[in-house]
Amino acid sequence: MNPSVHIRIANENDRAIIRQIAEITWPVAYGEIISEEQIRYMLDLIYSDVALMEQMLKGHQFYIAEYQNTPIGFASVSLEADEGCKLNKLYILPDIQKTGAGKALLQEVIDYTRSKQQTRLFLQVNKENKAKDFYHKMGFTIEQEYKLDIGNGFFMDDYIMGLIV
Numbered sequence: 001m002n003p004s005v006h007i008r009i010a011n012e013n014d015r016a017i018i019r020q021i022a023e024i025t026w027p028v029a030y031g032e033i034i035s036e037e038q039i040r041y042m043l044d045l046i047y048s049d050v051a052l053m054e055q056m057l058k059g060h061q062f063y064i065a066e067y068q069n070t071p072i073g074f075a076s077v078s079l080e081a082d083e084g085c086k087l088n089k090l091y092i093l094p095d096i097q098k099t100g101a102g103k104a105l106l107q108e109v110i111d112y113t114r115s116k117q118q119t120r121l122f123l124q125v126n127k128e129n130k131a132k133d134f135y136h137k138m139g140f141t142i143e144q145e146y147k148l149d150i151g152n153g154f155f156m157d158d159y160i161m162g163l164i165v
Contacts, residue, residue, distance in 0.1 A: 005101045007108045010062035010074065015052040017064060017071045022047045025091040033128040038154045045150070060088060063108050065101045072096045075105040077112050077121075084120030084162075085113040090131075106138060110165050121165050124158040132159060139163050 010018065026039050034042075045051065055076065056062065065073040073092035080086045087109050092101045113121045124146060125132045132142075140161040148156040 004067060005072075005099070005104050006066045006069075007063050007104050008066065010064045012053060012056055014062065014064055014071075014074075015049050018052060018062065018074050019043075019047045019049075021071060021074055021091055021093060022089075024093055028094045029091070029129060029131065030126065033126055034154075041152055041154055042150065055088075061112055063105055065092065065105050067096065067099075067101070073101050073105060075109055077109045079116050079118065080122075084118045084122060085109070085116060087121060087123040090123075102134060103138070110163075113165050119164055120162055122160055122162040124156070124160055127157055127159055132161065135161050135163075 022043060026043055027036075030039050055078075058078070060076050060078045063075045063077075064071050065075075073096065074089065075087065075091075076089040078086050078088055087106075090102060090105055090109070092099075092105070110121060113119075122143070123135065123140070125135060127145075140163045143160045143162045146156070146158045146160050148158070150156055
């Protein structure tokens with residue numbers, strides 16, 4: 001891990017930072033996979049102030065990665081009953097990727113999972129998203145395929161990947 005990357009727990013005052021990072025990362029991460037209309041729809045659905053506040057109130061733990069006091073990424077994890085913990089989000093600004101910031105955020109999520117006495121961390125990743133290679137390198141394995149109708153005629157075509165922690 002890059003020692004100059006600092007991870008901190010996010011709070012409701014960080015919603016604009018989270019949204020801003022998502023606005024920058026999503027077109028790069030998904031621009032060749034899903035339409036611009038679907039990207040916009042999903043950003044509005046998942047990253048509006050109201051949606052982020054609802055996630056926080058439901059117990060989603062958000063983390064912010066900072067480099068020289070500047071936010072460069074974020075992650076979100078939640079306890080999902082008997083299934084373990086779910087990594088809901090992990091995004092690093094495109095020009096900062098491959099610096100160890102993603103690994104640092106993932107380690108915080110793994111630590112959170114263990115703190116909740118859970119042994120399984122899982123996530124959904126688009127089948128075409130290059131991030132699945134990162135997760136594979138980090139020890140995650142594909143458990144199943146998952147398709148979800150998210151409304152407005154849009155669908156998610158994902159893998160569920162899991163890690164025993």
